[in-house]
Amino acid sequence: LVFITTIVILLFLRVSYSKKGYETNSKSSLRKKFKSDYVDKNGISVIVGHYVGNLGYDKSKLSNDTLNFNNFSPDPNAGKNGQPVVIPPKDFIKMQQLYQINQFNLVASDKIPLNRSLPDYRRKMCTSLFKDYVEYPKTSIIIVFHNEAWSTLLRTVWSVINRSPKELIEEIILVDDASERDFLKKPLEDYIRSLPVNVLIIRSSVRIGLIKARLKGAALAKGEVLTFLDAHCECTIGWLEPLLSVINNDKRTVICPTIDIINDDTFAYVKSFELHWGAFNWNLQFRWYTLGESEIKLRKRNITQPFHSPVMAGGLFAIDKRFFFEMGSYDEDMLIWGGENLEMSFRIWQCGGKIKISPCSRVGHIFRKSSPYGFPGGLDRTLFSNLARVALVWLDDWAAFFFKFNEQPRLVKSRQNVTRRLELKKKLRCKNFAWYLENVWPQHFFPTEDRFFGRIRNLGKNMCLLKPDRKNLSNQPVGTARINVCLGDAVEIQMFVMTNDGFIMTDDSLCLDAQNRNTTYHSGVRILPCYKFPRQKWEYDQKKQEIRHVSNNKCLDVKRKTNTATELVLAECNGSRYQKWKLESVPWR
Ligand code: LR7
Ligand code: MN
Numbered sequence: 014l015v016f017i018t019t020i021v022i023l024l025f026l027r028v029s030y031s032k033k034g035y036e037t038n039s040k041s042s043l044r045k046k047f048k049s050d051y052v053d054k055n056g057i058s059v060i061v062g063h064y065v066g067n068l069g070y071d072k073s074k075l076s077n078d079t080l081n082f083n084n085f086s087p088d089p090n091a092g093k094n095g096q097p098v099v100i101p102p103k104d105f106i107k108m109q110q111l112y113q114i115n116q117f118n119l120v121a122s123d124k125i126p127l128n129r130s131l132p133d134y135r136r137k138m139c140t141s142l143f144k145d146y147v148e149y150p151k152t153s154i155i156i157v158f159h160n161e162a163w164s165t166l167l168r169t170v171w172s173v174i175n176r177s178p179k180e181l182i183e184e185i186i187l188v189d190d191a192s193e194r195d196f197l198k199k200p201l202e203d204y205i206r207s208l209p210v211n212v213l214i215i216r217s218s219v220r221i222g223l224i225k226a227r228l229k230g231a232a233l234a235k236g237e238v239l240t241f242l243d244a245h246c247e248c249t250i251g252w253l254e255p256l257l258s259v260i261n262n263d264k265r266t267v268i269c270p271t272i273d274i275i276n277d278d279t280f281a282y283v284k285s286f287e288l289h290w291g292a293f294n295w296n297l298q299f300r301w302y303t304l305g306e307s308e309i310k311l312r313k314r315n316i317t318q319p320f321h322s323p324v325m326a327g328g329l330f331a332i333d334k335r336f337f338f339e340m341g342s343y344d345e346d347m348l349i350w351g352g353e354n355l356e357m358s359f360r361i362w363q364c365g366g367k368i369k370i371s372p373c374s375r376v377g378h379i380f381r382k383s384s385p386y387g388f389p390g391g392l393d394r395t396l397f398s399n400l401a402r403v404a405l406v407w408l409d410d411w412a413a414f415f416f417k418f419n420e421q422p423r424l425v426k427s428r429q430n431v432t433r434r435l436e437l438k439k440k441l442r443c444k445n446f447a448w449y450l451e452n453v454w455p456q457h458f459f460p461t462e463d464r465f466f467g468r469i470r471n472l473g474k475n476m477c478l479l480k481p482d483r484k485n486l487s488n489q490p491v492g493t494a495r496i497n498v499c500l501g502d503a504v505e506i507q508m509f510v511m512t513n514d515g516f517i518m519t520d521d522s523l524c525l526d527a528q529n530r531n532t533t534y535h536s537g538v539r540i541l542p543c544y545k546f547p548r549q550k551w552e553y554d555q556k557k558q559e560i561r562h563v564s565n566n567k568c569l570d571v572k573r574k575t576n577t578a579t580e581l582v583l584a585e586c587n588g589s590r591y592q593k594w595k596l597e598s599v600p601w602r
Contacts, residue, residue, distance in 0.1 A: 127168050
């Protein structure tokens, strides 16, 4: 009977496809239909889920037993439509204890059904696009995990199943990076066999880290496109079509969804800020910053258009499989976690590709405050080594700058052999980092040949301008501009860049800022995210040693109510010692 039904469905698909004039794609679904588990040529043992589901399935036939496993019994209304979950006070202690396991609220997550509903978060204009999606290339979805919770992992899988056109999913590949939880062994294998899509599980018996784990998944993938997801995501309706559409048009673009926030405490789905792109600070930490002006303009013209991003977050992206391998996939000597997203981003941009974010594609991700798992070998052998490798291969002149201000990567630098990656860079004839900064991220705040870089010293107080340390919601340190005792050349918080167009910037895209006179005039000077507005424009008079605020035509001064005051203000220029500043250049490479 199953056989006959399959044939009927196949015939139906063939008919409906040929009506639209498309080739039928049933070959790949049939290929391994009756094959069971196997060991692939690299000795990876593969557990194969059922293949019938790709031919369509009836959601109403899925019993609760299929959706849930063992004693996992969610409340059908919890977290509905992306709403926050409320935990009753009697569960508070349990909640706090279980929080430690994954660094998110496991009690809340386990209450939410694996197939919870989510609203359509897309802009209206997105919903009428991508009608020709059956023409797009099919994708393998690759999800790597280490000790992930059952409910978050399977909710990721279900969100893919329920909210992707089945014509576009070749398979879902789960790569288990040496997890130690029993429920991720046999119970997971049994569970995936009941899923209505092709699901493979491959396992590494030793901890190899997310970079190598993704490579294992990619090596096995059959889809023309690879789509990577973290193991605690929720895809929303229409997330996949915009990604594959971009690759359909251009194989050399790596495309990321807009990443929304699943609250680590309540599991509420929260739309994240728009008009942001990914970049990095002087420590090579990934950061979201306000879009460049040209990108904002482009977005205003067409709000559905993917826009470019200097760097991708790393976990959620789609890439043409051939392009992925031609471009050198990943640096296999990067261990466990971190840095691979920068490495890939620089490589893609510098070697002829693009990285974009699609505003029409929205995927939620659980952002955690700290990592739940250990880093075997310690941070020195993992994150810091990975970052040292990024710098050694891709930063050119700026590598010295990075190592100057980052001691831990500096200490492991000599241990790195990056010959193979440098050969790749040569083979792909990649452009240099100066090109990248100038063309991909002209808004950057790194020192360059034609910018001042160093300390800004007040001659009245003999103290230096300082980066504030209070952080705002985007993790950017903002606040009143202050001076403090001048410190050595390797003290990053006193280093500033002054651009030729008059912006005084420091790490984390911060700019010296004073309100314009025509708004409610306030003499305070602050350090705020760079918007490159006129209120952030300054002029340095070499001769008078004054720093003048251009739109107010006033001088940068020290507030002198008390002897100990170190706050900066704007004042009429009067030639006083407290208005005299020295721009002290510091070598950066
Ligand atoms: O040893 C490991 N083995 C693994 O399989 C360590 C991790 N992992 C898995 C893990 O289970 C998870 O599924 O790898 C995935 C990513 O690990 P996370 O969730 O701990 O990382 P993250 O979300 O904190 O970090 C971001 O940066 C990483 C740098 O290496 C990766 O690129 C992550 O994929 C990336 N996540 C995102 O981009 C999601 C959006 C976050 C933002 C901004
Ligand atoms: Mn993650």
